[in-house]
Amino acid sequence: MFKVQLVGIGMVLLVAATVSAAAPAANPANPLLAKWSGPYGGVPPFDAVRVEHFKPALEAAMAEQLAEIDAITANPAKPDFDNTIAAMERAGRTLNRVGSIFGVFSSTMSTPDFQAVESEMAPKLAEFGDKVAQNEKLFARVAAVYETRETSGLSPEQQRLVWLDYTGFVRSGARLDKPAKERLSAINQRLASLFTSFSQNLLADESDYELVLEKEADLAGLPESLRQAAASAAESRGHKGKWSILNTRSSMDPFLTYSDRRDLREKVWRTYYNRGDNGGAHDNNKIITEILKLRAERAKLLGYTTHAHWRLENSMAKTPERAMELMEAVWKPAVARVHEEVADMQALADKEGAKITIEPWDYRYYAEKVRKAKYDLDQNAVMPYLQLEKLREGMFWVAGELFGFRFTPVQDAPVVQPDIRVWKVTDPAGQLVGLWYFDPYARPDKGSGAWMNAYRNQERFDGAISTIVSNNTNFVKGKPGEPILISWDDATALFHEFGHALHGLASSVQYPSLSGTSVPNDYGEFPSQLLEHWLPTPEVLNRYALHYQTGKPIPKELVDRIERAATFNQGFLTVEYLAGALVDMKLHLAATPDKDIDPDAFERQALAELGMPKEVVMRHRTPQFGHIFASDGYSAGYYSYLWSDTLSADAWEAFQQAGGAYDKAVAQRLRDHVFSVGNTVDPADGYRAFRGKDPGTAALMRKRGFPVVETAQPASTKP
Numbered sequence: 081m082f083k084v085q086l087v088g089i090g091m092v093l094l095v096a097a098t099v100s101a102a103a104p105a106a107n108p109a110n111p112l113l114a115k116w117s118g119p120y121g122g123v124p125p126f127d128a129v130r131v132e133h134f135k136p137a138l139e140a141a142m143a144e145q146l147a148e149i150d151a152i153t154a155n156p157a158k159p160d161f162d163n164t165i166a167a168m169e170r171a172g173r174t175l176n177r178v179g180s181i182f183g184v185f186s187s188t189m190s191t192p193d194f195q196a197v198e199s200e201m202a203p204k205l206a207e208f209g210d211k212v213a214q215n216e217k218l219f220a221r222v223a224a225v226y227e228t229r230e231t232s233g234l235s236p237e238q239q240r241l242v243w244l245d246y247t248g249f250v251r252s253g254a255r256l257d258k259p260a261k262e263r264l265s266a267i268n269q270r271l272a273s274l275f276t277s278f279s280q281n282l283l284a285d286e287s288d289y290e291l292v293l294e295k296e297a298d299l300a301g302l303p304e305s306l307r308q309a310a311a312s313a314a315e316s317r318g319h320k321g322k323w324s325i326l327n328t329r330s331s332m333d334p335f336l337t338y339s340d341r342r343d344l345r346e347k348v349w350r351t352y353y354n355r356g357d358n359g360g361a362h363d364n365n366k367i368i369t370e371i372l373k374l375r376a377e378r379a380k381l382l383g384y385t386t387h388a389h390w391r392l393e394n395s396m397a398k399t400p401e402r403a404m405e406l407m408e409a410v411w412k413p414a415v416a417r418v419h420e421e422v423a424d425m426q427a428l429a430d431k432e433g434a435k436i437t438i439e440p441w442d443y444r445y446y447a448e449k450v451r452k453a454k455y456d457l458d459q460n461a462v463m464p465y466l467q468l469e470k471l472r473e474g475m476f477w478v479a480g481e482l483f484g485f486r487f488t489p490v491q492d493a494p495v496v497q498p499d500i501r502v503w504k505v506t507d508p509a510g511q512l513v514g515l516w517y518f519d520p521y522a523r524p525d526k527g528s529g530a531w532m533n534a535y536r537n538q539e540r541f542d543g544a545i546s547t548i549v550s551n552n553t554n555f556v557k558g559k560p561g562e563p564i565l566i567s568w569d570d571a572t573a574l575f576h577e578f579g580h581a582l583h584g585l586a587s588s589v590q591y592p593s594l595s596g597t598s599v600p601n602d603y604g605e606f607p608s609q610l611l612e613h614w615l616p617t618p619e620v621l622n623r624y625a626l627h628y629q630t631g632k633p634i635p636k637e638l639v640d641r642i643e644r645a646a647t648f649n650q651g652f653l654t655v656e657y658l659a660g661a662l663v664d665m666k667l668h669l670a671a672t673p674d675k676d677i678d679p680d681a682f683e684r685q686a687l688a689e690l691g692m693p694k695e696v697v698m699r700h701r702t703p704q705f706g707h708i709f710a711s712d713g714y715s716a717g718y719y720s721y722l723w724s725d726t727l728s729a730d731a732w733e734a735f736q737q738a739g740g741a742y743d744k745a746v747a748q749r750l751r752d753h754v755f756s757v758g759n760t761v762d763p764a765d766g767y768r769a770f771r772g773k774d775p776g777t778a779a780l781m782r783k784r785g786f787p788v789v790e791t792a793q794p795a796s797t798k799p
């Protein structure tokens with residue numbers, strides 16, 4: 081996933097940044113308000129920021145941007161691209177800088193004192209966003225530029241920016257009357273508060289619960305690396321000499337895969353999948369009910385049937401119906417595959433005399449046993465070859481092969497926490513491309529999962545500005561000097577997030593709001609999912625999948641077994657994901673302004689109607705579905721991963737059909753038409769230019785090992 085800082089509605093808000101000539105009304109003592117100084121075109125002052133800086137900085141930065149907008153609307157000259165659209169790109173530089181650091185704290189340094197500031201500022205930022213989006217004079221100028229966009233000599237990129245700004249205003253309510261605008265603004269502010277509470281509740285349930293294992297016998301089945309990680313986790317939480325299983329995906333997943341203790345597996349499973357659903361102060365159910373009502377009301381106000389219709393209008397899929405069509409096409413074969421997988425697991429459990437019926441907390445455990453039996457592939461035999469730092473070097477090497485990027489570690493960029501490291505990225509001529517920050521380890525105040533974000537977008541229209549991107553993961557930090565061994569799935573996730581980072585780094589556009597990953601969600605996961613394909617290439621594995629003790633590369637026959645097992649467990653993986661994507665879309669299609677939806681009941685009923693296999697649970701159950709309730713981000717948009725994967729599967733076949741994974745000509749086309757163009761071209765057009773054809777679903781079905789049925793060609797998003 082990738083996070084967009086401080087998302088408002090409308091394209092005009094909070095685009096990325098350098099500094100305008102207008103000096104900020106800055107308190108020089110507040111480091112957040114200063115222009116970023118230092119090397120690489122300036123770096124975020126993470127070393128100087130304290131929590132108490134955020135509120136005054138955000139307030140000053142919002143005031144500054146409003147003044148900049150007043151200057152645009154007060155311009156007596158006839159509205160044109162430069163004095164209106166480009167001027168908007170120049171406005172809000174300070175707020176972008178403050179906002180990007182605010183976002184880093186929110187996702188990785190969310191201490192109680194920060195959370196208090198966040199709760200206070202979230203509705204104020206939403207109100208500010210509405211003030212900009214509902215500015216009538218500004219909209220009138222944008223509309224005037226929009227009317228003449230085809231006849232005023234604008235470049236295609238400029239025309240697209242005008243179109244996005246104009247439709248962004250309309251979609252944010254610029255055409256509404258005053259009472260409707262006021263109501264819209266109240267809704268957005270309330271939603272912002274609810275999103276913040278939702279994430280804070282989830283974080284509380286992740287950090288407040290842990291399973292402390294007292295005796296060695298409780299560790300039965302766990303490989304040495306997991307025992308060590310659990311011991312470090314326990315030690316850092318004050319249980320020295322014991323073992324802690326944290327309530328996060330990176331702790332839960334391997335525990336359920338390896339623990340022989342069925343009773344403890346069930347315990348860990350229940351605790352994890354009840355996050356946000358435990359009753360009491362951190363329960364998210366009421367929050368969800370209110371979010372759904374407010375989103376439905378907002379959609380109606382803006383003239384859309386549902387929140388889903390509003391959200392998808394500017395996506396590549398365009399309509400909820402097209403997204404549903406793709407999901408439903410994949411759902412049936414995926415469920416059929418789950419039944420086969422469960423039958424295999426049940427047979428194995430019976431053979432072992434386990435006397436059990438497969439339950440959700442058994443799935444990973446027996447799947448792993450089947451994997452071993454069927455493919456002679458033991459995840460545990462793979463992990464010693466998957467050293468975090470070596471894989472990172474492998475990603476760098478891939479970026480060099482595909483895009484010519486070189487990564488060099490630097491010490492002169494401050495970080496928010498000492499475990500974070502920074503690399504400068506250069507092109508073959510030695511020119512700076514950008515910076516890459518890597519924050520690898522789990523911390524109590526850091527959100528779980530993995531993500532990328534951009535601290536500064538690349539742009540060129542007022543002089544070249546290079547991007548700053550980061551990757552964030554939640555690996556358990558090992559003992560000093562010891563390599564961190566990760567699972568194949570985590571290695572894949574690492575490459576995925578690096579794909580987002582490369583999408584940012586390869587950006588080569590004029591305007592910051594069209595830069596890098598600023599594309600529709602259902603296209604934004606395409607570059608990242610595509611990059612996952614380079615991990616299993618022999619070129620990467622032979623050089624970087626090295627045994628942590630012997631230094632020897634992963635044996636060829638083990639790689640062959642990994643390849644043979646590539647479609648293994650795709651039933652489970654597809655169904656746990658798709659169930660979430662379908663429930664997300666159904667929730668947002670069903671919600672109305674006056675209906676109280678009970679999330680638990682809705683989830684149960686929707687899954688029953690879908691014929692959800694009882695052995696699988698949604699990857700993110702509704703009360704913990706941060707993608708859709710911690711912001712508008714992926715709401716009615718979780719399908720994006722599947723949509724993007726139809727593209728990535730098809731794009732990977734382009735390499736296969738040419739000279740293979742490192743084919744220079746295909747890589748060049750990929751860079752020219754996908755990675756470098758940001759949102760300057762329609763995604764469907766960009767894809768076609770890269771591939772020479774539209775994508776179908778055949779490659780996706782092949783990738784997942786499902787029977788091939790050709791359906792749902794992603795549509796064009798032309799206005």
Ligand SMILES: [Zn+2]
Pocket residue numbers: 081082576577580605608
């Ligand atoms: Zn992603």
